Amino acid sequence: xxxxxxxxxxxxxxxxxxxxxxxxxxxFYDIKINKDDKVIYLLMTYTTPSCPMWEMLxxxxxxxxxxxxxxxxxxxxxxxxxMRKTSFIKDEDLQKLFQI
Numbered sequence: 001x002x003x004x005x006x007x008x009x010x011x012x013x014x015x016x017x018x019x020x021x022x023x024x025x026x027x028f029y030d031i032k033i034n035k036d037d038k039v040i041y042l043l044m045t046y047t048t049p050s051c052p053m054w055e056m057l058x059x060x061x062x063x064x065x066x067x068x069x070x071x072x073x074x075x076x077x078x079x080x081x082x083m084r085k086t087s088f089i090k091d092e093d094l095q096k097l098f099q100i
Contacts, residue, residue: 001033005040008064015053022057026088029079040065042076045084054078 009023022028022044030043042061046054062074089095 001035002031004068005031005033005065008068009061011064012057012060014047015056016047020094022061024090024094026084026090038072040069040072040074042074043079044076045079047084049080 006023009028010021012022014020014022014025017025025047027046028042028044030041032041033039034041044061046057051057058076061076065072065074086095
């Protein structure tokens with residue numbers, strides 16, 4: 001089920017980098033699933049603490065997951081500990097691009 005959730009998150013793209021999805025950008029630190037209570041818990045961050053699109057990004061993530069898992073509640077916690085680094089990006093070529 002976790003892989004299916006990741007697939008859902010890979011359909012949500014960053015408005016500043018519309019060619020890269022949020023999962024590949026390394027914005028998710030943890031994904032937990034409570035099947036008994038039907039809750040999916042995401043621990044995530046943003047590319048910057050002052051992200052002006054934070055509400056929209058959370059809603060897009062919830063919508064993407066709810067398309068596949070409509071009976072689940074999606075809870076999202078935002079953290080900046082640790083602060084996101086380019087090494088969190090899940091694609092080596094993209095890591096190089098962002099380090100320039």
